[in-house]
Amino acid sequence: AQSVTQLGSHVSVSExxxxxLRCNYSSSVPPYLFWYVQYPNQGLQLLxxxxxxxxxxxxxxxxEAEFKKSETSFHLTKPSAHMSDAAExxxxxxxxxxxxxxxxxxxxxxxxxxxxxP
Amino acid sequence: DTAVSQTPKYLVTQMGNDKSIKCEQNLGHDTxxxxxxxxxxxxxxxxxxxxxxxxxxxxxxNRFSPKSPDKAHLNLHINSLELGDSAxxxxxxxxxxxxxxxxQYFGPGTRLLVL
Numbered sequence: 015a016q017s018v019t020q021l022g023s024h025v026s027v028s029e030x031x032x033x034x035l036r037c038n039y040s041s042s043v044p045p046y047l048f049w050y051v052q053y054p055n056q057g058l059q060l061l062x063x064x065x066x067x068x069x070x071x072x073x074x075x076x077x078e079a080e081f082k083k084s085e086t087s088f089h090l091t092k093p094s095a096h097m098s099d100a101a102e103x104x105x106x107x108x109x110x111x112x113x114x115x116x117x118x119x120x121x122x123x124x125x126x127x128x129x130x131x132p
Numbered sequence: 133d134t135a136v137s138q139t140p141k142y143l144v145t146q147m148g149n150d151k152s153i154k155c156e157q158n159l160g161h162d163t164x165x166x167x168x169x170x171x172x173x174x175x176x177x178x179x180x181x182x183x184x185x186x187x188x189x190x191x192x193x194n195r196f197s198p199k200s201p202d203k204a205h206l207n208l209h210i211n212s213l214e215l216g217d218s219a220x221x222x223x224x225x226x227x228x229x230x231x232x233x234x235x236q237y238f239g240p241g242t243r244l245l246v247l
Contacts, residue, residue, distance in 0.1 A: 108232035119177035
């Protein structure tokens with residue numbers, strides 16, 4: 015079974031500062047990895063994903079993430095935070111091998127609420 | 133054009149009632165999903181469905197049933213609503229069948245409140 019851990023349910027940074035949101039996964043095989051953002055009262059929007067190839071992935075809105083297999087991590091970063099980045103961020107995984115048991119779909123972490131201080 | 137749409141956006145109902153939430157996608161995707169987001173914002177897959185196969189998360193009560201009139205629609209029917217069903221329900225879709233690397237596109241959510 016897969017699981018996703020997001021360290022820090024709330025992260026607060028100053029506008030212009032580095033954003034770092036942590037994500038670790040537990041899986042018998044390296045999964046596909048996703049970061050989604052949810053703005054208040056809206057659905058989820060894909061920021062970026064890692065499936066194969068280059069382990070440093072660039073996404074929308076200046077975000078990027080690096081897949082580190084040895085650390086089972088997929089942390090999300092942005093060099094300079096903007097007020098519009100305030101939202102809920104979800105790390106998610108999917109099973110590339112269909113190990114069975116339960117619906118196909120994404121397994122989500124519990125989310126990190128990003129607060130941007132002016 | 134909205135890629136994945138859900139109706140209604142808000143749903144307030146009494147315990148014991150039966151209700152439905154509709155989902156439509158205009159992306160031409162083959163697979164659709166329902167997720168439940170609880171009050172702590174935790175998201176959990178309920179169902180995945182393509183035109184050949186329905187896969188149900190084993191923890192979902194059988195009061196919940198997805199129904200798909202065609203490839204573009206996956207509606208969620210809930211019988212005998214309980215207080216614990218209060219949540220936000222998201223529909224999503226992705227391309228292809230059993231392709232876990234594909235991006236899932238989410239609808240705006242339906243906020244269900246059971247009184």
